[in-house]
Amino acid sequence: MAIFQWLNNQLLRMDWLSASVRGLMEALGIDVGTRLGGSLHFFIYDVIKIFILLGVLIFAISYVQSHFPPERTRAIVGRFRGLPANTLAALLGTVTPFCSCSSIPLFIGFVGAGLPLGVTFSFLISSPLVDLASVILLASIFNWPIAIAYVAVGVVLAVVGGTLIERAGLQRHIEPFVLDNPIADVPQAELTRAERLAYAREQVVDVFGRVWAYVLVGVAIGALIHNWIPQQVIAALLGSDKLWAVPLATVVGIPMYADIFGTLPIAEALVARGVGLGTVLAFMMAVTALSVPSLILLRQVVRPPLLAVFVGIVTLGIVAIGYLFNAFAYLLV
Numbered sequence: 001m002a003i004f005q006w007l008n009n010q011l012l013r014m015d016w017l018s019a020s021v022r023g024l025m026e027a028l029g030i031d032v033g034t035r036l037g038g039s040l041h042f043f044i045y046d047v048i049k050i051f052i053l054l055g056v057l058i059f060a061i062s063y064v065q066s067h068f069p070p071e072r073t074r075a076i077v078g079r080f081r082g083l084p085a086n087t088l089a090a091l092l093g094t095v096t097p098f099c100s101c102s103s104i105p106l107f108i109g110f111v112g113a114g115l116p117l118g119v120t121f122s123f124l125i126s127s128p129l130v131d132l133a134s135v136i137l138l139a140s141i142f143n144w145p146i147a148i149a150y151v152a153v154g155v156v157l158a159v160v161g162g163t164l165i166e167r168a169g170l171q172r173h174i175e176p177f178v179l180d181n182p183i184a185d186v187p188q189a190e191l192t193r194a195e196r197l198a199y200a201r202e203q204v205v206d207v208f209g210r211v212w213a214y215v216l217v218g219v220a221i222g223a224l225i226h227n228w229i230p231q232q233v234i235a236a237l238l239g240s241d242k243l244w245a246v247p248l249a250t251v252v253g254i255p256m257y258a259d260i261f262g263t264l265p266i267a268e269a270l271v272a273r274g275v276g277l278g279t280v281l282a283f284m285m286a287v288t289a290l291s292v293p294s295l296i297l298l299r300q301v302v303r304p305p306l307l308a309v310f311v312g313i314v315t316l317g318i319v320a321i322g323y324l325f326n327a328f329a330y331l332l333v
C-alpha cells in the first residue's frame with residue numbers, strides 16, 4: 001500500500017513537479033506563501049501536470065480506442081437487448097473518445113442502425129460524462145476511491161437514464177430524417193499497428209487543440225478561487241451545509257461549455273475551499289453532459305418533448321448523485 005501511495009503521489013499527483021515549481025519560484029525570489037505567489041504556483045504546477053498527463057494518457061487510451069470505431073461499437077451493442085444492452089452501451093461510452101458534441105453524430109448512427117432509443121441515450125449520456133483519461137486525472141487531483149465512485153455513478157446514471165427514456169415511449173419524437181437514413185453495415189478494414197500509433201498521435205493533437213484553452217481558463221479560475229476568494233464567501237454560497245448548493249452548482253454548470261479537463265482545476269480549488277464533494281461533482285457532470293452547445297445540437301435530431309425528458313432525467317440524476325456524494329463523502333476521502 002505504501003508503494004502504491006508513493007507511485008500515485010509521484011506519477012499522478014506529481015509531487016515532484018510541485019516541489020520543483022516551488023523551488024524555482026523561491027529561487028527567483030517569489031514567495032509562494034503570498035496570494036500572488038500561491039496563485040502562480042497553482043497555475044504553473046496544474047497546467048504542466050495536466051498537459052503531461054493528457055499527452056501520455058490520450059496517446060495510450062487512443063491506441064486502445066482504435067479498436068472501437070463507431071461501426072464496431074454499434075455492432076457490439078446491437079447484439080444485446082434490454083438492460084444488458086443499456087449497460088454495455090454505458091460501459092462502451094467510457095472507452096470511446098467522444099465529447100458531448102461529437103456524440104451527436106453517433107446518436108444519428110446508432111438510431112439509423114436500428115438500435116433501441118434507450119440504448120442510444122445510455123451511450124450518449126456516458127460517453128462525455130465518463131472518460132478514462134479524465135478519471136485518471138480525477139484520481140491525480142483527489143484519490144482513487146473518488147475516481148472509481150465517479151465512474152460507477154456515471155455509468156448508473158447512463159443506464160437508468162437510457163432505460164427511463166426507452167420506457168417513456170418517445171421514439172416518435174426523433175426527427176424523421178434520422179429514421180429515414182438507415183446505416184448500412186459495411187465491413188471495416190483492420191488497422192495496422194503503425195496506423196493505430198498514427199491514430200493515437202492524431203488524437204493527442206486533436207484533444208490538445210480542443211482543450212488547451214479550457215485547461216488554461218480552468219486553472220486560472222481555480223487559482224483565483226484557491227487564493228483570492230475568501231473561504232467564507234464560498235462557504236456561504238456552496239458550503240456542504242447548504243441544501244441549495246447541489247442544484248445551484250448543477251444549474252450554473254449547464255450554460256457552460258468546457259471539457260472535463262478544464263473543470264478539474266476548478267473542482268480541485270472548490271473542494272480545497274470547503275465546497276462539498278457532491279456539489280463539485282454535480283457541477284462537473286452538468287458541464288460535460290448538459291452543456292448548451294450539445295443540447296442545441298441534440299435538438300437538431302430530436303423534438304422538444306424528448307429533449308425535455310432527457311434534460312430532466314439527467315438533471316435530476318446529477319442532483320441526486322450530488323446529494324449522495326455529499327452525504328457519504330467521508331467514506332471516500
